[in-house]
Amino acid sequence: MTIATAAFITLLAACIVQIVYLLIKRGKPDPFSHFIVLASSLLLITDIIMRSVQINFVAVTNTYESLVFFTGVICLVLFLYRVIWAEKTFQLIIFGGTILSVIFLALTSTPIAPNAIVLPIPALQSAWLVLHVTFAFIGEAFFVVGFFAAILYLVINDEEKKKIIDRVMYLSVIIGYPLYTAGALVFGAIWAQSAWGIFWSWDPKETWALVTWLTYTVFLHFRIIKKWRGKVSAIVCIAGFLFTLFTYFGVNLLPDSLHSYG
Amino acid sequence: MKALLDFLKSVKLAVVLIGYITITSIMATLVPQGREVEYYLHNYPDLLSWLIVNTGFHQFFRSLLFLIPAVFFFVNLSVCTIDRFVREIRGKKKKRFGPDILHAGLLLLVIASLITALTRQESQIFMAEREQYRIQDKYVIGLNSFETQLYADGRPKDWISRIDVFKDDDLLVHDFPIEVNSPLSVDGMMIYQVDFSEQDRVLLGGENKDVHSLAVRDFFKSNGEVFSIDSISVNSANAALNTAGIRKWTDQSPGRPVIYKVSDKVGAYEILKISREDLTGLQIIKDPGAVPVVIALLIITLGLCVTFLQKIGEKNL
Numbered sequence: 001m002t003i004a005t006a007a008f009i010t011l012l013a014a015c016i017v018q019i020v021y022l023l024i025k026r027g028k029p030d031p032f033s034h035f036i037v038l039a040s041s042l043l044l045i046t047d048i049i050m051r052s053v054q055i056n057f058v059a060v061t062n063t064y065e066s067l068v069f070f071t072g073v074i075c076l077v078l079f080l081y082r083v084i085w086a087e088k089t090f091q092l093i094i095f096g097g098t099i100l101s102v103i104f105l106a107l108t109s110t111p112i113a114p115n116a117i118v119l120p121i122p123a124l125q126s127a128w129l130v131l132h133v134t135f136a137f138i139g140e141a142f143f144v145v146g147f148f149a150a151i152l153y154l155v156i157n158d159e160e161k162k163k164i165i166d167r168v169m170y171l172s173v174i175i176g177y178p179l180y181t182a183g184a185l186v187f188g189a190i191w192a193q194s195a196w197g198i199f200w201s202w203d204p205k206e207t208w209a210l211v212t213w214l215t216y217t218v219f220l221h222f223r224i225i226k227k228w229r230g231k232v233s234a235i236v237c238i239a240g241f242l243f244t245l246f247t248y249f250g251v252n253l254l255p256d257s258l259h260s261y262g
Numbered sequence: 263m264k265a266l267l268d269f270l271k272s273v274k275l276a277v278v279l280i281g282y283i284t285i286t287s288i289m290a291t292l293v294p295q296g297r298e299v300e301y302y303l304h305n306y307p308d309l310l311s312w313l314i315v316n317t318g319f320h321q322f323f324r325s326l327l328f329l330i331p332a333v334f335f336f337v338n339l340s341v342c343t344i345d346r347f348v349r350e351i352r353g354k355k356k357k358r359f360g361p362d363i364l365h366a367g368l369l370l371l372v373i374a375s376l377i378t379a380l381t382r383q384e385s386q387i388f389m390a391e392r393e394q395y396r397i398q399d400k401y402v403i404g405l406n407s408f409e410t411q412l413y414a415d416g417r418p419k420d421w422i423s424r425i426d427v428f429k430d431d432d433l434l435v436h437d438f439p440i441e442v443n444s445p446l447s448v449d450g451m452m453i454y455q456v457d458f459s460e461q462d463r464v465l466l467g468g469e470n471k472d473v474h475s476l477a478v479r480d481f482f483k484s485n486g487e488v489f490s491i492d493s494i495s496v497n498s499a500n501a502a503l504n505t506a507g508i509r510k511w512t513d514q515s516p517g518r519p520v521i522y523k524v525s526d527k528v529g530a531y532e533i534l535k536i537s538r539e540d541l542t543g544l545q546i547i548k549d550p551g552a553v554p555v556v557i558a559l560l561i562i563t564l565g566l567c568v569t570f571l572q573k574i575g576e577k578n579l
Contacts, residue, residue, distance in 0.1 A: 120421050122441070126443040174570065175570070181563075182564070188564055189555075189559060190559065193552065197454045197456070199555055200375075202290075210287065211288055214283065218280050218281065218284075223275070225274065
C-alpha cells in the first residue's frame, strides 16, 4: 500500500465519522475527525518529502505531486480551522473540504496524474518554481474553506450564523489572497523571467490564474460596497474557487498552453 | 469636474472594469490567439470569424478591446490611489497604508509593462561550438562548449553553454556557463539558454589557424574566390564516408558542386571535420522594463503583507 493510499483510506474514515455526527448525532460537535484529517495531511506531506529525497528536488513538479501536496495542505488548513473555529456551524465546511480532499486523492489514481517518479526537466529545476507552486496551493487551500463557507452562506437562513459564516469566508480569502498572489502571480512571473526571459506571455494558464486573482480582487472590493456584501459576495467567492479549479485542471484542455507539465 | 473625479475614483467603476477584463480574458482563452487570419476564416462560422478578425479578438491582449479598458482601469486606479492616500494622511483614524502600497505597486507594474512593450529587444540564435555571432553591432558572442546532460532514463537534465562575450573586441565575460534558469546578465543584456538543435556542419581550418563552422547555404571566401556549401552528407555508421558538396562561384554564378571529404583542400582551407553538430539555442534580450517590473512585484508583495498584517490585527474583521 502506498502512502497516498493510506492517506486516502484515512480520509475516508474521517468522512464516515463526520457523516455520522452530521446525520445521527445532531447537535453534538464532532470531537476527533479533524485529528484523522491531520493524520492524512501528515501522511501526504511525508509522501512529498520521500519523493523529494528520491528526485533530489522538491517534489511539486508534476500533476500527481501537486495534487498530493495540495490535498495535504487542504487537510492541514481544515484541521487548523476546526481547532481555531470550533463552532458547530463549521462542521459542514470541514466536511465539504474533506470530501474535496478525497476526490483530489482519488484523482491521483487516474491517468490524469500518473504517479511514476519522474526527474524534473531543466526548466522546472528552479527555487522560484517551488515558491510559485507551494505558495499558490497554500493560498488555494484557504480558498477551499471560503468556497464551502460561501455555499453554506447561500443555503442557510439563520442571520446570526450567516454573519459568522461571512466572517469565515472573508477571513479565508484575506489569508489566501496574498499567498495566492505571491505564489501564482509574483513568483510565477519571476520564474518565467529567469527561465525564458519574459514575465508574462498571456498563456491560457497565466490568463486563468489572473482571472482567478481578479475574481477574488472583486470579492475583496465588494466589502467596501455595502449593498454588494452577502449573497453577491458569496456567489463571487464560489466563482473564484471554480476558476481556481479550472486553472488547475481545465486549462490543459485549452489550446496553446505552455503549462503542459502541470 | 467633481462629478468626473467621483466617477473616476469610484470602486464601482473599478469592479465593472475588472469584471469586463475578467470575462473578456476568459473568452480570449477559448479562441486560439495569434494565428493567421485564414485559420479563423476556416474554423469559425462567417459572422464569428468576421467579428474575431475585425475586432482584433485574435490578438486580444494587443487589441483596443483590451487596451482601452486597461487604460481606464489605470486612470481609475491612479485617481483612487491618490484619493485614498490623501484621505489616509488627513484622516484621524488608524492609518492603513497596505492597500496604498499595493495599488502603487500595481501602477508601477502597468508603467513597467508599458516600458517593456515599447523598448524590449530580443533575438534568438543557434550556434555550434567554436562559432561566433555578432549582435547589436558591437557585441560578439563566442560559444566555447555546449553540453547536454541526461538522466539515466534518457530525459534531459540540463543544457549548459559556456560562452565568451566581447564588446568592441574587449573581452567582457569569459567562459560563463549559461543554463536553463541561470541566464547571463551583461551590459544590460540577458542571455538565456532556451533551446537546442542539431545541424550538419563542415569545419574549415585556414592557414592562419582561423576556423569556420559552416552549414548548407553558408558562403566563405578564400584567396578572393567565393564558395558556398551546397550539401552535407553525414554517415552515422562511418564518419570516413562523410562528404560535403561545395560550389565555387564565378561572376555571381554558381559552378557545379564538387564533393569533398575530410582533409581535402578547398582554396586555402582544409576540411577538418564533417559532422552532425549539436547547436545551442540562446535568447538575447534587452529589456529596460525588466528591473521596474521586479521592483513593482516587490512593492505589490510588500503591500499585500502590510495589508494582511493590519487586517489580522483588527478586532472586527
